[in-house]
Amino acid sequence: MKRLVVVSNRVADPGCAQALGGLAVCILDALRKRGGLWFGWNGEIVDDDALLGTTRVKFDDLTFATTPLTERDYRDYYLGFANAALWPVHHYRLDLARFTQEAIDGYRRVNDRFAETLAPMLRANDLVWAHDYHLIPLGAGLRARGVRNRIGFFLHIPFPPPDVLVAMPEHEWLMSALVDYDLVGFQTKTDQANFCRFMCDFMGGEMIAPDVLRVGARTVTASVFPVGIDVDAFAAMAESPSATKRIQRLHRAGEPRINVIGVDRLDYTKGLPDRLRSFKRLLELYPQNCKAVTLMQIAPPTREDVQAYADIRHELEALSGEINGQFGDFDWTPVRYLHRRVDRETLAALYRGSQVGLVTPLRDGMNLVAKEYVVAQDADSPGVLVLSRFAGAAEDLQEALIVNPYDADEVAHAMQKAIVMPRDERKERHAALLARVRKHDAYHWMEGFLRALAGCRIPLAA
Ligand code: ADP
Ligand code: F6P
DSSP states (O other), X not given: OOOEEEEEEEOOOTTXXXXXXXXXXXXXXXXXXXXXXXEEEEEEEESOGGGOOOEEEEEXXXXXXXXXXXXXXXXIIIXXXXXXXXXXXXXXXXXXXXXXXXXXXXXXXXXXXXXXXXXXXXXXXXXXXXXXXXXXTHHHHHHHTTOOSOEEEEOXXXXXXHHHXXXXXXXXHHHHHHTTSSEEEESSHHHHHHHHHHHHHHSOOEEEETTEEEETTXXXXXXXXXXOOOHHHHHHHHHSHHHHHHHHHHHHTSOOSEEEEXXXXXXXGGOHXXXXXXXXXXXXXXXXXXXXXXXXXXXXXXXXXXXXXXXXXXXXXXXXXXXXXXXXXXXXXXXXXXXXXXXXHHHXXXXXXXXXXXXXXXXXXXXXXXXXXXXXXXXXXXOEEEEETTBXXXXXXXXXXXXXXXXXXXXXXXXXXXXXXXXXXXXXXXXXXXXXXXXXXXXXXXXXXXXXXXXXOOOOOO
């Protein structure tokens, strides 16, 4: 088997049970089984270029090679271009996008440095797989250094409609870098279609076969590979004795009889203020839920140095305070909001102990929380997933209660439907959802992508 080399900005910490973010979770789940090399940022920031070494750590068949970022790189590449320009644009939020020359220069600089560091580590037969919007030009950087291996790229976040993308300065440079990959993978058919439309309408490309584009002298395959999780490992966590104890504690606390759970990085794409407004509507439209239902929202900090993230935190805190002040009582807190990371075993227990899983992003590449919630349920009396139509997961998980997260009344009605849903219907929906989550698990994703990459033609020598 060829060695797999994965490159991503965020690399999971193998010794930490709190992998945060879909990318780290699904790659770690899939790579544990296959082994290989995982290269990327170690999460540290140094103030001196001289400290930019690479550290190698080996865990079984998996080697982690990681490097820090300088303060300037963190500011320009990570906060600046990746998270204040690409992230909002790809989530259809041009109103929040900020473009500066320093940011785009920083983005080029770090991608160049990653390519320069990685190229000498590669062996002739390695399959190279770059991940996500931080590393769009990495493949081009490797090609410029003579790397002839098959190189694939997977976009974990949405690909926006062409009319949104063209508002971003440098979009032509950025998108032309994508055709240096042999295979580009997307979460959903919508993302793939947006990409192909952009390449054909704005870059002079043409579809020469299903999923295959020719753009100038390059041929690139663009296909859909929905990410998944390690189903058995997560189910085992949810069923463990310690998870059972935690669920008992949750219910023994006296409140609530019905728990609605939300778990998301505190990101404006996750629709948290809209979610709280929907919960408020639930209490207004169905007052029998007062003192009976609690929304537990776990929203750990993320990218707090970007202004839009600081703003969303204030908005969420004000809203949860407002709802608790208006509806709460001495013996009932309607919204329990936790602004911190939780270990995965506790998360699994909280999902299992919650009758409703509320996953209502305004736009999301896939959303693994939706899949985790399904897997964690007791199949004999499962909870109900309420899922945004704008999450990539909705393409597959049609047996959830699919909602428009912008419509507070619609979400409130769906929550009520979930709360009173008869057990037979819950079981039926859950069985269908679980079968889909199992089919599209972490290995299916990785194997599907790697099979397609191995099948791409070998790039011609220059
Ligand atoms: P994103 O990639 O945008 O963060 P996903 O829903 O795809 O969204 O993935 C989020 C991942 O991070 C999930 O595996 C989830 O369990 C994990 N996660 C989210 N919130 C927490 C938290 N508070 N503590 C630990 N892990 C979390
Ligand atoms: O899945 C989307 C994603 O942006 C990943 O690329 C990223 O690792 C994760 O969310 C968490 O974000 P960050 O790495 O910025 O903390």
